[in-house]
Amino acid sequence: MNRETIKKNIFFGLILGLFILLPYMASAELNTSLFSPASGNKTSEQEIVISGQPAKLIHYESNLSQRDILDFYYNSLTNQGWKVTKENRESGLIAFAKDNDSANIMVMNIPQRGKNDILITLIEDCPSCQGQEQALKPEEPEVDVVGEDLVSAPRYPGSLRILFLKTEIPAGITVIYKTQAGKEKILDFYVQKMAEGGWQEKNRMSMGDLKADPRFSALSSQLSKNIDADAETILYAKGNKTLMLSVMKSPQGSGTLITVKANE
Amino acid sequence: MRNNKGQLAPFFIIVIAILIMAIMVTANIGKVGLHRVRTANASDSAALAGASTMANGLSQIMGMSTEMFYEYVVIQAVLASCRLSYDAAWTLYWSFLAAQYFSLKVAEKVGGDTCDSAEDTAAQFAFMNSGINENKPRNPGESYDDWRKRRGDFGQWMKDKKYKDKIDNIHEYSWEESEGAINKVSVEIHRPGGYGLTPIIVPGIVCGSIMWVGCVCHAPLPFIAGIADCSNDNDPITVKVTRTEPDKDLGLWRMRYGSISSRAVAAPYDGNVRPEPLGGREYDSKLIETE
Numbered sequence: 001m002n003r004e005t006i007k008k009n010i011f012f013g014l015i016l017g018l019f020i021l022l023p024y025m026a027s028a029e030l031n032t033s034l035f036s037p038a039s040g041n042k043t044s045e046q047e048i049v050i051s052g053q054p055a056k057l058i059h060y061e062s063n064l065s066q067r068d069i070l071d072f073y074y075n076s077l078t079n080q081g082w083k084v085t086k087e088n089r090e091s092g093l094i095a096f097a098k099d100n101d102s103a104n105i106m107v108m109n110i111p112q113r114g115k116n117d118i119l120i121t122l123i124e125d126c127p128s129c130q131g132q133e134q135a136l137k138p139e140e141p142e143v144d145v146v147g148e149d150l151v152s153a154p155r156y157p158g159s160l161r162i163l164f165l166k167t168e169i170p171a172g173i174t175v176i177y178k179t180q181a182g183k184e185k186i187l188d189f190y191v192q193k194m195a196e197g198g199w200q201e202k203n204r205m206s207m208g209d210l211k212a213d214p215r216f217s218a219l220s221s222q223l224s225k226n227i228d229a230d231a232e233t234i235l236y237a238k239g240n241k242t243l244m245l246s247v248m249k250s251p252q253g254s255g256t257l258i259t260v261k262a263n264e
Numbered sequence: 265m266r267n268n269k270g271q272l273a274p275f276f277i278i279v280i281a282i283l284i285m286a287i288m289v290t291a292n293i294g295k296v297g298l299h300r301v302r303t304a305n306a307s308d309s310a311a312l313a314g315a316s317t318m319a320n321g322l323s324q325i326m327g328m329s330t331e332m333f334y335e336y337v338v339i340q341a342v343l344a345s346c347r348l349s350y351d352a353a354w355t356l357y358w359s360f361l362a363a364q365y366f367s368l369k370v371a372e373k374v375g376g377d378t379c380d381s382a383e384d385t386a387a388q389f390a391f392m393n394s395g396i397n398e399n400k401p402r403n404p405g406e407s408y409d410d411w412r413k414r415r416g417d418f419g420q421w422m423k424d425k426k427y428k429d430k431i432d433n434i435h436e437y438s439w440e441e442s443e444g445a446i447n448k449v450s451v452e453i454h455r456p457g458g459y460g461l462t463p464i465i466v467p468g469i470v471c472g473s474i475m476w477v478g479c480v481c482h483a484p485l486p487f488i489a490g491i492a493d494c495s496n497d498n499d500p501i502t503v504k505v506t507r508t509e510p511d512k513d514l515g516l517w518r519m520r521y522g523s524i525s526s527r528a529v530a531a532p533y534d535g536n537v538r539p540e541p542l543g544g545r546e547y548d549s550k551l552i553e554t555e
Contacts, residue, residue, distance in 0.1 A: 043541060044334075048338065048341075048342070050345070050347045050348070051347075053347065055347075057341050086346065086471075086479060086481075088469065090483065091344075091467075091468075091481065091484060093344050095345075095346060104344055108340065108468070110466050110489060110542065111466075112492055112538060112542050113541070119337060119340060119344070121341045121342070123345075123347070140350075140351075140473075141349065162352045163352040163356065165342060170334050170335055176351075176352050176355050176356065176359075178351060203366055203369060205362055209365075210361070210365065215463055218486070219486040222485060223361075226354050226470075227354065227357075227358045233358075235366050246355065246359040246362055248354075248355055250351050250355075251350065251351065251354045252351060252474075257355035259355050259356065259358075259359040
């Protein structure tokens with residue numbers, strides 16, 4: 001065989017291989033049309049990343065009642081072999097799993113809207129899901145979760161990254177760290193570092209501010225169980241960029257949690 | 265034969281005097297009319313420009329409200345997904361509330377700044393359109409100092425943004441055309457001080473995983489999903505422009521220039537600060553009253 005014939009054989013071999021693999025590649029993609037409600041319109045769809053796990057967030061609006069929507073998903077998905085892993089109908093939530101995929105259906109009712117919003121979070125090829133509720137829980141991370149630190153804000157020394165969240169609408173990155181250091185030390189660190197980076201403090205709020213605002217007094221009384229009274233948030237600005245830093249005690253009692261959120 | 269020569273002279277003298285008086289009166293009345301048109305134009309354009317600034321600010325608040333809604337949508341989806349540890353879920357929830365609270369505060373500040381800016385814009389339009397900067401060429405034989413005095417320093421005054429200065433809602437510019445002859449344009453503006461915004465608070469759910477326990481959900485918990493209402497978004501801006509000329513007899517039944525005033529009222533309308541998916545709409549502006 002001459003060189004030309006070998007080249008031709010390799011080319012046709014690759015094409016043939018592609019045709020053989022194509023159906024498998026297509027089947028790996030979750031059919032999102034399954035999640036289209038019986039009556040409603042899609043308002044947005046975006047890719048989000050939760051600690052290295054890509055997820056699809058689809059937003060529909062529907063004139064159907066919350067109950068009818070949940071019934072529709074319950075019936076149509078269980079008929080397709082999906083198993084219910086969590087059901088909290090009062091809050092409009094049902095979670096499903098099938099093979100390595102998981103789907104979260106959340107129906108929200110905003111009185112001013114006159115319609116119901118359906119939020120569907122799809123996580124495909126989730127190796128840890130396995131169709132079991134126990135497997136759905138993310139372990140308390142002992143090492144940094146997959147993701148990256150923000151370019152704009154330094155990481156508190158010795159802290160552990162426990163969440164990396166990237167969203168498209170609105171575009172932003174949120175990173176949460178956990179440390180055993182106290183709140184005051186952390187705030188001192190960030191106040192100094194952010195000033196060095198040219199960031200200007202624009203606003204600051206604490207639970208006390210929420211309580212003092214009559215529009216939020218009812219809201220703040222419902223939070224006191226899991227959010228400590230000293231939780232504090234600072235808003236920074238640099239040019240047209242903004243960055244938000246929150247520091248609060250862990251609701252589980254041990255350690256301090258640091259949230260850094262930026263529109264990077 | 266009697267001499268009839270010159271009999272018509274007194275008649276012509278009277279006619280010419282009447283004609284001269286008529287021309288003077290017409291010119292002066294014309295000037296009064298011109299000032300009336302100018303003050304009307306000034307007040308109308310100022311009120312409309314102010315209302316337009318307010319409408320833009322309110323539309324900006326609607327945009328912020330829409331962003332708050334999408335922030336709520338994504339965070340609620342993530343917090344309901346059981347993909348977060350308990351710690352991460354609660355701190356994400358707190359930072360979400362703080363971010364929405366800040367957005368509301370920023371929207372309120374935008375509202376306050378918009379109203380301040382509406383007053384500045386209205387004052388600027390009122391002075392620019394009230395005829396102060398009319399062309400005043402140097403008269404033959406007039407000294408440079410006299411001409412400068414007559415022409416005034418209006419251009420520089422505007423450049424220095426002195427139109428923003430006010431005492432009791434009244435902005436004023438005055439100039440001396442000749443010795444003791446003071447001209448004045450005063451602009452009285454009344455507008456809202458800011459906007460009262462009501463947040464949309466809806467029930468939601470926070471789910472987080474606890475080691476050996478699994479996914480634990482808390483509901484109903486309050487979520488801030490945007491801005492529901494602006495209490496005074498249709499409040500108007502009122503502009504009254506008064507042109508005061510030096511006291512001068514116009515030669516007609518003791519008629520004097522004195523002051524000429526015009527008043528106009530305009531307001532933002534047809535908008536809504538709610539998030540766009542909840543019926544939010546951009547604002548327009550219109551004149552609702554002129555005098």
